[in-house]
């Protein structure tokens with residue numbers, strides 16, 4: 323069935339964003355061109371095995387700073403199944419970025435599970451831009467831990483906070 327043109331098309335873009343990188347910003351800004359409204363949904367779950375370096379509030383602040391120029395993007399946190407969160411906010415799509423082959427395998431599994439739970443919510447994948455194909459939050463944290471320069475990979479404030487939180 324074609325989409326109902328009388329209501330806005332809302333998508334959620336979920337992730338840990340610990341912290342947001344230029345690769346995330348690239349996906350968010352490209353997705354914001356496709357949907358009427360894009361909600362960047364930050365995982366705030368204590369059930370996760372690996373705890374985040376930055377608290378949810380600070381991660382949200384970094385994303386708000388990095389996406390302020392995009393008028394139809396807002397940031398929120400969630401701690402339920404992403405399909406339940408998507409339904410709650412009236413979203414019909416989940417947007418994800420795909421980097422290397424390893425992302426594909428994980429995303430394929432998540433896709434099957436999410437469709438099993440909610441076949442009315444479609445997942446949409448945007449390919450990483452080549453310059454960000456190997457950029458991840460964990461990689462950035464690793465570089466920062468050893469005092470490496472991350473200024474090309476994250477925003478200025480994030481780079482400053484990474485240095486403060488991690489540099490040995």
Ligand code: ADP
Pocket residue numbers: 336337338339340343344345346349417418419420421425449450451454455456457458459460
């Ligand atoms: P990470 O894997 O960097 O910790 P997240 O868990 O926050 O990232 O991922 C949120 C979403 O952003 C995922 O769909 C992930 O594949 C995507 N993503 C992360 N980094 C990039 C990038 N450099 N280019 C494209 N998509 C990315």
